Every structure is written in structure tokens, then in C-alpha cells.
Amino acid sequence: MKARALLLLAACLAAGQSQAGLLTDDEARKQIKELEGRISQLEETEKQRARTLIDMQAQMDAMSEEVRKLQGRNEELQHNLQDAEKRQKDFYVDLDSRLRRLEAGVPQPGPAASTPAASGVEAPATPAPIDPVAENHDFDAAYALYKSGKQQASIAAFQDFLTKYPGSTLAPNAYYRMGAAYYGLKDYKNAVNSYLTAASKYPASGIAPSALLGAAISYQESGDVDDAKKTLKQIIMNYPDNPIAPRAKKRLDSLK
Secondary structure (H helix, E strand, C coil), X not given: CHHHHHHHHHHHHHHHHHHCCCCCHHXXXXXXXXXHHHHHHHHHHHHHXXXXXXXXXXXXXXXXXXXXXXXXXXXXXXXXXXXXXXXXXXXXXXXXXXXXXXXXXXXXXXXXXXXXXXXXXXXXXXXXXXCHHHHHHHHHHHHHHHHCCCXXXXXXXXXXHHHHCCCCCCXXXXXXXXXXXXXXXXXXXXXXXXXXXXXXXXXXXXXXHHHHXXXXXXXXXXXXXXXXXXXXXXXXXXCCCCCHHHHHHHHHHHHC
């Protein structure tokens, strides 16, 4: 618009000069044509600059999205590493405990001996000992299903694990992963239940703050903003020094 206005002004000036006898008609037309050429160049330059800015903005948006994905992947990898370290530590603690009992001569738990019933009442059978190798194997199998995207199958596997090993140190993780699998299926009600079970039954476990955050996000996704806020506040109040607390505060602030 500005370029065209300048062209009109220049044409008027050239016409005025022609009428005043300062320029011939040919000279005036020549000057106007030169001005049109310059203005066309300026307009093309502006268009190229605009296209360049648009391309740069698109590249910046793509880079921002890539950074966001990488941050999410990094958080997942860190959590998986913590899970693996925790499982390894629990396994060796259990193994060390068993070795110490053997060294001290303490009998290991096993099937109840067959003894005559006293007064006609049968003695309760002693539960069979848990094999930590089988326990870890079953958890890893369920987790592999989850990682491969087979959410429904992983839920069934984790439920079976919890039935077989109700007292397992991996139980909090199993409930947490079940919550994540339900979330992946957009079954937010069951996701909340699984996450809250992990947090309420095992409040001292390292998974509890993450489970509460998962419950809060599931509440938010289902449209229950009030319960999402309550759960985020619970994280901040009960686990102020946990790395999850700043994330909970940031999400809470975004819901106000």
C-alpha cells in the first residue's frame, strides 16, 4: 500500500512537472516506469522477508515440540532407571537376608510338616516361600507388555502378579504401572483407582508421589478439576522435598 501510494505521488509530480514544461511526456513516463520497477523490487523484497520470517517461526515451533518430546522421554528413562535400581536393590536385600539366616542356622520357611492334628483341629499350613527370581521375572514380563503398548494384556499380567505376590516390594510399582496402562487406554476412572492404591497402600515408597501425580493428571483428563487440585496439593504438602513437588505446584498453578 505504501509503495503504491508513493508511485501515485511520483506520477503526480512527474505529470505536474510535465505540465509545467519541466519534463517532456516521454521523460515523465520514463521516470514513472523507473519508479514502478523500484517499487516492485521493494515489494518483492518485503514478500521474501515475510516468507523467511514464517519459515523461521515454523522451524522454531518444530524445535520446541522436539525439545518437549525429548524432555518427556528423559523423564520416563529416569523413572525406568530408578525402577530397575530399586528392583535390583530389593533382590539383593532379600538374598542377603536369606544367606544371613542360613549362616545363623535359622530354619527357612517351607511347607508345613505333616503332624497329627491336635484335638481334631488341623494346624494351618505355612505359606510356601516366594522365589525372588520368579517374582522379578513375572514383574518384568508384565512390564514388557506395558512397554510394547499391549496395555490391556499388561493390566491382566500385573493383576496376576499382585495375586501371586501380594506382599512383594514391587507391588507399589505394579499398581503404578497398572494406572499408567489404564491411562493409556483413556480409562481414567480405573487409572485413578490404581494410582491412588499405590499411593495410599505404600505412602513411604518412592513411587507414591509419582502415583499421586498420575492420579491428578487422570482426574484432570476426565474433567474433574477439583479432585485434580486436591491431589496436587496433597503431593506438595506430604512430599515437599520430592522432585515431583515442583511439577505438582506448576500444574496446580496452571489450573487456577
